[in-house]
Amino acid sequence: MKLFLAIFFSLFACNLLAQDKFSGDYYNYFGSELKLKPDSTFEYRWRLEQASSWTNGTWKTKKDTIFLKMVPVYDTVWVNPTTIRLYLSLNERGQKVAAKEQSLRPGTTEGQNQHPAPEKLFLQGTRLYGIERNGSLQKTKVQGYRTERKFDPWYMKVEGK
Incomplete structure (x- = not known):
């Protein structure tokens, strides 16, 4: 032993x-x-x-x-009460985001x-x-x-x- x-x-x-x-x-x-x-x-x-x-x-x-x-970090985007989508988060901690907020996010110049x-x-x-x-x-x-x-x-x- x-x-x-x-x-x-x-x-x-x-x-x-x-x-x-x-x-x-x-x-x-x-x-x-x-x-x-x-x-x-x-x-x-x-x-x-x-x-x-x-x-x-x-x-x-x-x-x-x-x-x-x-190891991706995702944001949860609520499209409507029954539909959600996952997107790569812009910051290092995922969060819940409304669909309207997601559409206002910057393009491909920054992020994960x-x-x-x-x-x-x-x-x-x-x-x-x-x-x-x-x-x-x-x-x-x-x-x-x-x-x-x-x-x-x-x-x-x-x-x-």
Whole structure:
């Protein structure tokens, strides 16, 4: 029994250390910020000029690959007394909304998952790389918005947090 407990707690401790390897705050040059929390949840934020987006969810790892899964937050919209619809919420807590209020909401320049979080990232040192469909890492510099300058496409870890 002691051997079983020793093995169990050793594996549990290793899992916690692995989470620490990935946990932290990351950003890229294209307005994206990603916070990987030790409890296996994440917060993703994207901002560019007047547009913004947020996505929350859970994450898991397999070796050095991180898999992000969105957990949507919905607003309940009462169309009439017997019909309701669900819409992605603009804020991080769902609420009940009248159909008239829903029609007055802003368009696609802000809100949940307007600019989705990446689904898969690969950790190499303190960088998170996107993964192309063919499985290669996104390492080629990308032209910035409103500039001829090219930027690194990966996420960099914010040290000291």
